[in-house]
Amino acid sequence: MNFNLPALVRNNIKKMQPYSSARHEFSGNASIFLDANENAYGSPVDKSAGEKTAMYNRYPDPLQWQLKFQLAGIKGVPAENICLGNGSDELIDLAIRIFCNPGVDNVIVCPPTYGMYAVNAAINDVETRKIFLTNDFQLDIAGILNATDDRSKLLFICSPNNPTGNNMNRNDVEFLMNNFPGIVMIDEAYINYSNQKTFTQELSSYPNLIVMQTLSKAWGLAGLRLGMCFASLDIIDLFNKIKQPYNISEASQAIALKALQNSAQVNGWIREVVDQKKILRTGFNSLPFIINVFPSDANFILIKVRDGNDLYRYLAQKEIVVRNRTNEPGCENCLRISIGRPEENEKLLAVLKNYKT
Ligand SMILES: *Cc1c(COP(=O)(O)O)cnc(C)c1O
Numbered sequence: 001m002n003f004n005l006p007a008l009v010r011n012n013i014k015k016m017q018p019y020s021s022a023r024h025e026f027s028g029n030a031s032i033f034l035d036a037n038e039n040a041y042g043s044p045v046d047k048s049a050g051e052k053t054a055m056y057n058r059y060p061d062p063l064q065w066q067l068k069f070q071l072a073g074i075k076g077v078p079a080e081n082i083c084l085g086n087g088s089d090e091l092i093d094l095a096i097r098i099f100c101n102p103g104v105d106n107v108i109v110c111p112p113t114y115g116m117y118a119v120n121a122a123i124n125d126v127e128t129r130k131i132f133l134t135n136d137f138q139l140d141i142a143g144i145l146n147a148t149d150d151r152s153k154l155l156f157i158c159s160p161n162n163p164t165g166n167n168m169n170r171n172d173v174e175f176l177m178n179n180f181p182g183i184v185m186i187d188e189a190y191i192n193y194s195n196q197k198t199f200t201q202e203l204s205s206y207p208n209l210i211v212m213q214t215l216s217k218a219w220g221l222a223g224l225r226l227g228m229c230f231a232s233l234d235i236i237d238l239f240n241k242i243k244q245p246y247n248i249s250e251a252s253q254a255i256a257l258k259a260l261q262n263s264a265q266v267n268g269w270i271r272e273v274v275d276q277k278k279i280l281r282t283g284f285n286s287l288p289f290i291i292n293v294f295p296s297d298a299n300f301i302l303i304k305v306r307d308g309n310d311l312y313r314y315l316a317q318k319e320i321v322v323r324n325r326t327n328e329p330g331c332e333n334c335l336r337i338s339i340g341r342p343e344e345n346e347k348l349l350a351v352l353k354n355y356k357t
Contacts, residue, residue, distance in 0.1 A: 003207045005234050008153055008182055010101050013242060021245040023059055033058070060250035063240065067253050070260050075213075077200050077230045083239040084248050088189060088214045088227030091239070092156075093120045095185055095210060095229075098238045099153040100126040107154040108144055112137075112163055112328040114187060117156040132329050137164040137294070139172045145179060153182045160190040163325045163336040165296030167196040177206050183235075185210045190298035192218035192270050200230045207232050217299060218270055221259060224252055273299050273339045280339065283349040289357045291333075300338045306357055308333035318351045 006014060022036035033040075036059055043056040068079035075082075085091035100107060102125035109117045111130050118128040129152070131143040144155065155176060159168040177184050186199050188211055199211045210231040216222040226248065229239070277296060284293045284303055289311070292304035305311050308326035312335060315322055323336040339345065 005207065005232075008099050009238060010097075010099065013098055013238065016241075018241045019245055021059070021062055023062055024245070056250055058250070060246055060248065060253055062245045062247075064248050064253055067248075067256055067260075070257060071228060074260060074263065075200060075228075075230070077203065080233055081203060081230055081236055083229050083231070083236050083243070085227040085229070085243070086247050087216065087225040088187065088212050088229075089116050089120070090243075090247065091212055091227050091229045092116055092185075093123070094239050094243055095154060095183070096120050096124050096126055098242060099183060100124060102126060105151045105153045106149075107156065108147060108152055109156045110139060110144070110158075112161075112325065112331050113156070113158045114162045114189075130329075133161075133164070135330075137161065137166050137330070139168050139176065141172055141175060144176065148180065148182075150181070152180075155180045155182060155184050156187065157184060158187040158189070159196065160194050160297040162189065162298065163300070163302055163323065163328065163331065163334070165294055165298045165300060165302050165336075167194055167297050170196065173199070177202070177209055180208070183208050183210060185212060187212045189214045189217055192266075193273065193299050194297040196297065203230060203232065207234070210235060215256065215259070218273075219259060219266055220269065221256070224255055224259075226252055226256055276339050276342060276345050277301060279342075280337070280345055280349070283345075283352070287352055287355075289355065300336050302331070302334055302336050304332075304334050306333065308335055310357075311335060311355065314355055315348075315351065320348055320351060 026035060038059065039057045045056050064084050065079065067084065068082045071082055072079040083091065085094065096107065106127040106129050107117065107121050108129045108131060110133050112133065121128045129147045131140050131147050134140050139157065157168055157173055159173065160166060161168065173186065188198055191198050191213060199209065203209055210229050212227065212229045215224060215226040280301060281293055284290050284301065289306050290303050291306065294302040296302065308324060312322065312324040325331040325334045325336050340348065
């Protein structure tokens with residue numbers, strides 16, 4: 001496939017001059033910084049927290065190099081091929097704004113899946129073409145390619161998929177990477193729990209590929225808001241061109257740097273979640289009102305029950321909140337249940353045992 005990135009990019013994005021921040025314009029050695037109208041005396045938090053390294057009175061590195069170099073080592077992707085966002089949600093929005101002309105272009109999503117692709121498209125006045133997953137929650141290749149026209153700029157693939165929990169078949173994803181004429185954006189928010197290999201190692205073969213991951217799930221940092229995407233240098237340049245210059249705060253960068261040194265703890269949690277998931281699956285399978293326990297490569301399980309709304313309300317009464325997905329296509333009477341700590345999962349199973357249908 002001959003791939004022409006500039007032909008996919010909006011003209012206004014190609015033509016625009018990006019903002020050039022103070023920290024961007026000067027790169028050399030300096031000891032006195034009088035270029036950014038910061039408070040040179042310090043910040044209240046630097047003093048009270050006794051922090052030596054953090055300098056919250058200064059603007060943060062707009063390209064977060066230190067953090068990206070550390071991520072590069074963990075992910076096996078060069079730092080230059082990474083863009084960081086205020087959660088994956090910012091990166092989804094940026095991708096839509098780089099490639100999709102409002103009122104003209106379209107994106108393709110495959111429900112039931114993560115809702116933010118369609119929401120961000122709608123905010124940008126971009127049409128969403130919904131091609132539902134098959135009965136076994138796999139990609140409808142023919143349907144996707146039939147719905148594709150020369151205004152289809154982005155195809156969102158979530159694997160493992162939320163809320164169904166399964167991986168998309170790798171052959172299908174590769175077929176679309178080879179045949180979809182726009183950008184294929186693979187959301188790997190749950191990749192740490194998956195048996196499937198990440199697609200980040202395919203970037204050099206696929207100039208039309210963007211892979212997205214997050215620190216919000218396995219890394220336990222949903223509150224920090226840090227998403228990452230991996231792509232060709234040319235695509236990363238476009239993200240850097242249009243993102244807000246200081247989109248990742250100094251506090252986020254400092255905390256993430258610290259957290260990334262704790263991969264052993266994170267790997268321990270991943271193993272524990274996988275073990276707990278087996279226990280929950282066995283427990284769910286023994287309950288007569290649970291009609292289906294869908295396979296999961298993520299940190300949650302989707303179940304189908306006789307009456308999803310009723311079970312949702314029952315659990316809520318017992319102060320257990322799960323995600324009711326009954327109104328999603330193909331998910332009638334389905335609830336999505338995150339894997340909790342062992343005592344939480346035990347409580348859930350005990351409460352479910354007392355449920356009278
Ligand atoms: C949770 C989740 C994310 C994470 O989004 P953040 O903005 O990084 O917290 C992304 N994609 C999917 C499919 C998710 O379920």
